[in-house]
Amino acid sequence: MQLQGSREAAHSWATISAMGDCSSAAGTSSTSTLFKWNFSAVIAEGIAPPKRILFPLEKIYMVWQQQQSAGAGLFNVGNTCFLNAVLQCLTYTPPLANYLLSREHSKACQQQGFCMMCTMEAHVNKVLHSPVSAIVPWAVLKVFGRIGEHFQLGMQEDAHDFLCCTVNAMQRACLSASSE
Numbered sequence: 001m002q003l004q005g006s007r008e009a010a011h012s013w014a015t016i017s018a019m020g021d022c023s024s025a026a027g028t029s030s031t032s033t034l035f036k037w038n039f040s041a042v043i044a045e046g047i048a049p050p051k052r053i054l055f056p057l058e059k060i061y062m063v064w065q066q067q068q069s070a071g072a073g074l075f076n077v078g079n080t081c082f083l084n085a086v087l088q089c090l091t092y093t094p095p096l097a098n099y100l101l102s103r104e105h106s107k108a109c110q111q112q113g114f115c116m117m118c119t120m121e122a123h124v125n126k127v128l129h130s131p132v133s134a135i136v137p138w139a140v141l142k143v144f145g146r147i148g149e150h151f152q153l154g155m156q157e158d159a160h161d162f163l164c165c166t167v168n169a170m171q172r173a174c175l176s177a178s179s180e
């Protein structure tokens, strides 16, 4: 088995990500200060507001809400490097990770069967709370074929394609939850 993404690499990712956010938050000198984007200003600059709000803007936090050390790496179980790369990028995206770590989604989820938000919530919590240096991303591998029908375990796939399908599946889960 080959280790995909070491703790050191993951830590660099988290650090770069946090630095990027801090530098754009003028006037925030403390890393514990929660930086919120001024979304109402963004919308006022010509972007039409969404027809349906899936998550309130004021609850989106662009920097880590919890002190976060690097999580577990991901084992490559056979041509799954594309999947691991995408999962690591999403895991170390603070606004998404903050939400998934809160488990707010699964507490309210009514979805029967496959739900990509529940899948990502399980994966991110496992990676970031794991005491071991690497895990197999079973939560995602179990539903691999549901994320995109053309995906087959063991085959080389395209990381960008997998990212698009994953984000689409997450959005479908959110839209279906909001229409219930």
Ligand SMILES: [Zn+2]
Binding pocket: 105, 106, 109, 110, 111, 115, 116, 117, 118, 119, 173
């Ligand atoms: Zn769900």
